[in-house]
Amino acid sequence: MDKTDWIRCPKCSSKTRTMIREHTVLEDFPLFCPKCRYTCVIRFMDGKLEEIKQPDAKTQS
Structure with missing residues (x-):
């Protein structure tokens, strides 16, 4: 049986709504934290x- 766990927010370390297994591979995955409302892209x-x-779009010239 594979071990599953929640992905934690990189900003506030709370659980997100996404579960992963040991062998999961994510590339350019959009992650949203419902607690702090932080959105980021993870690997x-x-x-x-x-x-x-x-x-950021503001820093583009």
Whole structure:
């Protein structure tokens, strides 16, 4: 049986509404936190969560 767990928000560390398994691979996945209302794009591989920094529309020239 695979172990499942909730993805945690990179900003406030609370549980999001997305569950993952040990072997899950996510690439450019939009993640929303219902508690702090933070939205980001993440990468999840080998049990490690990485937030992908994207340029803000205001900083584009």
